[in-house]
Amino acid sequence: MPGIIERYREFLPVGPKTPIVTLNEGSTPLVRADRVAALAGLPRASVYLKLEGSNPTGSFKDRGMTLAMTKALEGGARGVICASTGNTAASAAAYAARAGLPCHVFLPDGAVALGKLSQAVVYGARVITVKGNFDACFKLVREAAQEYSLTIVNSSNPYRLEGQKTAAFEIWEEFKRFPTHQFMPVGNAGNITAYWRGYKEFFKFNSVNSQLAIRNSQLPMMMGYQARGAAPIVLGKPVKNPQTIATAIRIGNPVSWQGALGASEESEGVIAAVSDAQILSAYRLLASKEGVFCEPSSAAGVAGFLTFARQGGFRKIQNPRIVCILTGHGLKDPDTPLKSKAIITTINADGRSLKKIFQR
Numbered sequence: 564m565p566g567i568i569e570r571y572r573e574f575l576p577v578g579p580k581t582p583i584v585t586l587n588e589g590s591t592p593l594v595r596a597d598r599v600a601a602l603a604g605l606p607r608a609s610v611y612l613k614l615e616g617s618n619p620t621g622s623f624k625d626r627g628m629t630l631a632m633t634k635a636l637e638g639g640a641r642g643v644i645c646a647s648t649g650n651t652a653a654s655a656a657a658y659a660a661r662a663g664l665p666c667h668v669f670l671p672d673g674a675v676a677l678g679k680l681s682q683a684v685v686y687g688a689r690v691i692t693v694k695g696n697f698d699a700c701f702k703l704v705r706e707a708a709q710e711y712s713l714t715i716v717n718s719s720n721p722y723r724l725e726g727q728k729t730a731a732f733e734i735w736e737e738f739k740r741f742p743t744h745q746f747m748p749v750g751n752a753g754n755i756t757a758y759w760r761g762y763k764e765f766f767k768f769n770s771v772n773s774q775l776a777i778r779n780s781q782l783p784m785m786m787g788y789q790a791r792g793a794a795p796i797v798l799g800k801p802v803k804n805p806q807t808i809a810t811a812i813r814i815g816n817p818v819s820w821q822g823a824l825g826a827s828e829e830s831e832g833v834i835a836a837v838s839d840a841q842i843l844s845a846y847r848l849l850a851s852k853e854g855v856f857c858e859p860s861s862a863a864g865v866a867g868f869l870t871f872a873r874q875g876g877f878r879k880i881q882n883p884r885i886v887c888i889l890t891g892h893g894l895k896d897p898d899t900p901l902k903s904k905a906i907i908t909t910i911n912a913d914g915r916s917l918k919k920i921f922q923r
C-alpha cells in the first residue's frame with residue numbers, strides 16, 4: 564500500500580508538485596479481540612484493536628511525521644527539531660533521514676524506553692538528553708527553533724494532526740461505518756484531537772458525496788485515558804512532576820488540551836484516568852491472551868475499556884462496536900516484560916535436565 568498522503572490526498576494540504584517523504588506508513592491492521600471482549604464481560608460485543616505499532620518506526624507518530632516532514636521539505640526547512648518521550652524522536656529521525664534534513668531531538672534523561680532511544684541514534688539524529696521532563700524539553704525546543712530557524716515537528720506542528728487523522732478514515736473504510744466507541748491513551752492529546760477531526764471530516768465528506776450514504780450515522784464516542792500520576796486534563800490543572808510507567812503519556816501540560824476536551828465533549832465521551840497497575844494488567848493480557856504486544860502506554864486505552872465495561876458503561880448500548888487504539892509496538896520497550904516475575908528456566912545441555920523440566 565502507498566503511504567497515507569497518496570491514499571488520502573484530497574483530505575490533505577498537498578499539491579501535485581509537493582515532494583512526498585514517506586515510508587508507506589498507515590494501512591495498519593484492525594484485529595478482532597474476542598478474549599478482551601469476554602474479559603470485559605461483553606462476550607458478544609465486537610472489539611477491535613488497531614495496531615498502530617505496525618507503522619514503519621513502530622508507532623502512530625509516522626502518520627503525522629510523513630506530512631510534517633513533507634511540508635518542511637517543500638517549505639525549504641534548514642532542519643527539524645522536536646522534544647519527545649521517545650516515539651516522536653524515533654519517527655522524526657527516520658523521516659528526516661529520508662528527507663535528507665538534519666534532525667535534533669530532545670529527550671528527558673533516563674526516562675525514554677530503550678528501543679526508542681536506539682532508533683533515534685541509528686537513524687542519525689542529533690540526540691540531546693535533558694535533565695528534566697518532557698515539558699522542560701519542549702520549552703528548550705521552542706527556544707532553539709526560534710533562535711536557529713528550525714522547524715518544530717512536535718504535535719504543535721499542525722501538519723502532524725492532519726496526517727494522524729487518516730487513521731479514522733481507515734477505521735471507517737474497514738467497517739463501512741463508525742465504531743460506537745473508541746478507546747485510546749492520551750498524553751499530549753494530539754492523537755485524540757486528530758481522530759475526532761478525521762471522523763468529523765469523513766462524515767461531512769460522505770454526507771456530501773453520498774453514494775456511500777452513511778447509514779447509522781452516529782459518530783463514535785471518544786474515550787481518552789491518562790495515567791493516574793500524569794492526568795492534568797482529568798484534574799483540570801497542569802501536573803508539575805508527572806509520574807507513570809507509561810512513559811509515552813508522561814505529560815504534565817498537554818499541547819492539545821483543548822482539542823481533547825472538545826473531542827470528549829462533542830462526542831459525549833470521557834477523559835479519565837487509569838492506574839499503572841491497570842495499565843500493566845491490560846498490557847500483559849493483550850500479549851498473553853490475544854498475542855498482541857504493545858507498549859505500556861498503548862494499553863491505557865484497553866485498561867480504560869475494561870474499567871468502563873465492568874462499571875456497566877455499555878448497559879444501555881445495543882450492539883457496541885469498539886475500537887481500541889494500540890499506539891505503539893511492544894518492542895519499543897523491551898525492559899518492561901522482564902521486570903515482573905519472568906518465567907525463564909535455564910538448564911544444562913543434556914537429556915536428564917531436559918526430562919526434569921517436563922516432570923514438574
Ligand SMILES: *Cc1c(COP(=O)(O)O)cnc(C)c1O
Pocket residue numbers: 622623624650651718748749750751752753754755811812858860861890891892
Ligand atoms: C505519543 C504517544 C501517545 C500519546 O499520544 P498523544 O497524541 O500525545 O496524546 C500514546 N502512546 C504512544 C505509544 C505514543 O507514542
